Amino acid sequence: MSFLIDSSIMITSQILFFGFGWLFFMRQLFKDYEVRQYVVQVIFSVTFAFSCTMFELIIFEILKVLNSSSRYFHWKMNLCVILLILVFMVPFYIGYFIVSNIRLLHKQRLLFSCLLWLTFMYFFWKLGDPFPILSPKHGILSIEQLISRVGVIGVTLMALLSGFGAVNCPYTYMSYFLRNVTDADILALERRLLQTMDMIISKKKRMAMTRRTMFQKGEVHNKPSGFWGMIKSVTTSAPGSENLTLIQQEVDALEELSRQLFLETADLYATKERIEYSKTFKGKYFNFLGYFFSIYCVWKIFMATINIVFDRVGKTDPVTRGIEITVNYLGIQFDVKFWSQHISFILVGIIIVTSIRGLLITLTKGMYFVSSVLLIRMSMPLEYRTIITEVLGELQFNFYHRWFDVIFLVSALSSILFLYLAHKQAPEKHMAP
Amino acid sequence: MASLDRVKVLVLGDSGVGKSSLVHLLCQNQVLGNPSWTVGCSVDVRVHDYKEGTPEEKTYYIELWDVGGSVGSASSVKSTRAVFYNSVNGIILVHDLTNKKSSQNLYRWSLEALNRDLVPSGVLVTNGDYDREQFADNQIPLLVIGTKLDQIHETKRHEVLTRTAFLAEDFNAEEINLVIEKRYFLREGNQIPGFPDRKRFGGGTLKSLHYD
Numbered sequence: 129m130s131f132l133i134d135s136s137i138m139i140t141s142q143i144l145f146f147g148f149g150w151l152f153f154m155r156q157l158f159k160d161y162e163v164r165q166y167v168v169q170v171i172f173s174v175t176f177a178f179s180c181t182m183f184e185l186i187i188f189e190i191l192k193v194l195n196s197s198s199r200y201f202h203w204k205m206n207l208c209v210i211l212l213i214l215v216f217m218v219p220f221y222i223g224y225f226i227v228s229n230i231r232l233l234h235k236q237r238l239l240f241s242c243l244l245w246l247t248f249m250y251f252f253w254k255l256g257d258p259f260p261i262l263s264p265k266h267g268i269l270s271i272e273q274l275i276s277r278v279g280v281i282g283v284t285l286m287a288l289l290s291g292f293g294a295v296n297c298p299y300t301y302m303s304y305f306l307r308n309v310t311d312a313d314i315l316a317l318e319r320r321l322l323q324t325m326d327m328i329i330s331k332k333k334r335m336a337m338t339r340r341t342m343f344q345k346g347e348v349h350n351k352p353s354g355f356w357g358m359i360k361s362v363t364t365s366a367p368g369s370e371n372l373t374l375i376q377q378e379v380d381a382l383e384e385l386s387r388q389l390f391l392e393t394a395d396l397y398a399t400k401e402r403i404e405y406s407k408t409f410k411g412k413y414f415n416f417l418g419y420f421f422s423i424y425c426v427w428k429i430f431m432a433t434i435n436i437v438f439d440r441v442g443k444t445d446p447v448t449r450g451i452e453i454t455v456n457y458l459g460i461q462f463d464v465k466f467w468s469q470h471i472s473f474i475l476v477g478i479i480i481v482t483s484i485r486g487l488l489i490t491l492t493k494g495m496y497f498v499s500s501v502l503l504i505r506m507s508m509p510l511e512y513r514t515i516i517t518e519v520l521g522e523l524q525f526n527f528y529h530r531w532f533d534v535i536f537l538v539s540a541l542s543s544i545l546f547l548y549l550a551h552k553q554a555p556e557k558h559m560a561p
Numbered sequence: 562m563a564s565l566d567r568v569k570v571l572v573l574g575d576s577g578v579g580k581s582s583l584v585h586l587l588c589q590n591q592v593l594g595n596p597s598w599t600v601g602c603s604v605d606v607r608v609h610d611y612k613e614g615t616p617e618e619k620t621y622y623i624e625l626w627d628v629g630g631s632v633g634s635a636s637s638v639k640s641t642r643a644v645f646y647n648s649v650n651g652i653i654l655v656h657d658l659t660n661k662k663s664s665q666n667l668y669r670w671s672l673e674a675l676n677r678d679l680v681p682s683g684v685l686v687t688n689g690d691y692d693r694e695q696f697a698d699n700q701i702p703l704l705v706i707g708t709k710l711d712q713i714h715e716t717k718r719h720e721v722l723t724r725t726a727f728l729a730e731d732f733n734a735e736e737i738n739l740v741i742e743k744r745y746f747l748r749e750g751n752q753i754p755g756f757p758d759r760k761r762f763g764g765g766t767l768k769s770l771h772y773d
Binding site: 387 | 624
């Protein structure tokens, strides 16, 4: 009886998530475009719904809501469905749509999309070989195999994104990095842009006039076609056409310049807006948050380095450790267990929410969620870990933590380099007359 | 060359409707082989004989300013685009017949371009909602062009054409002499009739934009 109640609760929440994903798809992602193929929208909403259900199950696990056996059953079922969608349906449809866009293969697109899918499966399988995830106890097509591969890809992606985000976030939020932009700068750049456009126009006018007089005089400008045409054009080339090619080259260069100027002006406008925004209340509040967050990001990078250098894997839950340290230092009577449970729950919630937000913005779907589950395990106290371990089998979790740290560090360092170069280059361009 | 008068015409519309192909067709009398994204603004020039064959014949340079981007762009991009909207003599609004949203976005495009010119009078429309009254003062001729007719299936053509008829009517102003607007359907790709027909077609459209 309780099983039925639990199942109905799960199913209603799934339908809710489905509707939410559908709405989000329509309003945010595809606001200005028209969706021709509704299949895409359906798949997106289904994936989103099941992924959210997985997180919901984690929360239920912590709060000890619902019956234990029904939780277990739903967990397994959810995982199966998500893996099915992820490994079978999504790659197939991606391949199908790619193939439909190529005109040549239009007739046999079903055949070619199957071929593409088989290639994907092959590489997907090969991915598992260099990593220590194959456990001799289980067969080939077991859940653990699939999860481990999905997990590897997902962890890599997440680490890359986190590394970039950890560096980009302080850079964007902190006003220390904002260059000073005045209205005069913008006006000067706009004037240059319009001057370039005028130059392009005058050259094109010359070209159009030349072509018109040539046409009227009867020398039609023939493009050299074929072998003999090319030989002929080498010996007898009308002076008009020579002029034209010369002017055309100048026009191409000017057009490239105009594009650059346009992008720079847009950049300046954006910077000016950010400066104005930072002077408002909201801006100041975000600036403040930005400082906090950047400290957190720096700490994460630091910890990742230490983990790698000292070959250490995070065993204890950081929140419990933090509270232990404070309690010992300050000598306050604290019921550590009680508070740590709630705080870690809140932290897990925050990680979940930011994961969802990150997901919806970057569009990397199920893999992201599966790997999030694997990594959330690290931040939860020991007693919560049991059910996840039970369901997911014996995967080598330590490997994942190490892999995440490495990729995170690499991504963070490369984004620091990239942003540094971009920052240095911009003011020099504006100084030039 | 420079002694000829110039006419500046904006070509506006959503991404991918075919503005660059249209401009290339009108100016080079050739079909654009490899269309790619327009960053910023690309200009092309056409030499046109106004009132050809009559004693008042005059040759003009028509500059077609093809502005790239979408209506939902960041406001920094919109401010940068606004620099192109100065002293415009005519506006061509292009939409894709296979994509309904592109025709709905035409209202926002026209508002963006026309607000630029309404600024000197001190009236600023900020919320972007469509209101017919805003077009009552408009002195700039508008032309609405729908592209990719060949990609619409035969049976659906009638429904699409009636919808665009309403769209074109909406841009009409109260004073008929000041706002001139027509609608034309262009065929893309290899189905364009032939060079002489093309030229005549193009000439016919642009004649209606001129005013002394």
